[in-house]
Amino acid sequence: MSTLLDKCRADAEAHARSEYPREAVGLVVAVRGKPRYIPCRNQSEEPDHFVLHPEDYAAAEDLGDIVAIVxxxxxxxxxxxxxxxxxxxxxxxxxxxxxxxxxAATWQEMQAAGELPLEGRVFVHGAIDCYTLVRDYYRQELGIILPDFHRKDDWWHNGDNLYVDNFAKTGFVPVDTPEQGDLIVMAIGSPTPCHGAIWLEGDVLLHHLYGRLSCKEVYGRAYRECTTHIMRYRG
Ligand SMILES: [Zn+2]
Structure with missing residues (x-):
């Protein structure tokens, strides 16, 4: 007997075939308890990648509970x-x-993982990077959901200005002196402010540098000298 989840898989497969040779992306949403496949737009410009259109995600969330990303x-x-x-x-x-x-179509399912720890994460650009840590800190510690932004590797050398361009959108305002949970933005190895860290009591930064594990360390002179903004969340 075929189930509603089988129907979702069949719909997702049909969508994947219609998008071929591009990657297709969609969501399985439980609408009043019944799973349904919702095709979404893939915003990625790279062929072997997907970036789910945020409007499609928001629309799916309005329909019900999101069960899976496909x-x-x-x-x-x-x-x-x-x-x-x-x-x-x-x-x-x-x-x-x-x-x-x-x-032929073949499937793999990956169960939802638990929370990533804030410290000791491996860096994978655009997936687990300095902004991922900022978002996770705000969600886990402060209950604030910051929007996600698609980011290409090396955006800071390619004319993008992710932190500065999105301050207003995300509800941050500049301040002079950091307090617990403020965002410290730095230009490291680039004239563009490309690195975000969380300032913590005791003059410590919680951050995730490119190619390193996420960690806490002293907000020392080297980091102060490359700081471009101290930002506070106002909502
Ligand atoms: Zn993939």
Missing amino acids: HSHPDCGPEPSLHDLASHAASRMTWWIVGLKDG
């Missing part, structure tokens, strides 16, 4: 890429991947 692997098996593994862990949601290879 994406396709054209001409590949359903095994998660390294980026998939990191994004899956950071999303704390169930993922389904459908591989389309030689005309």
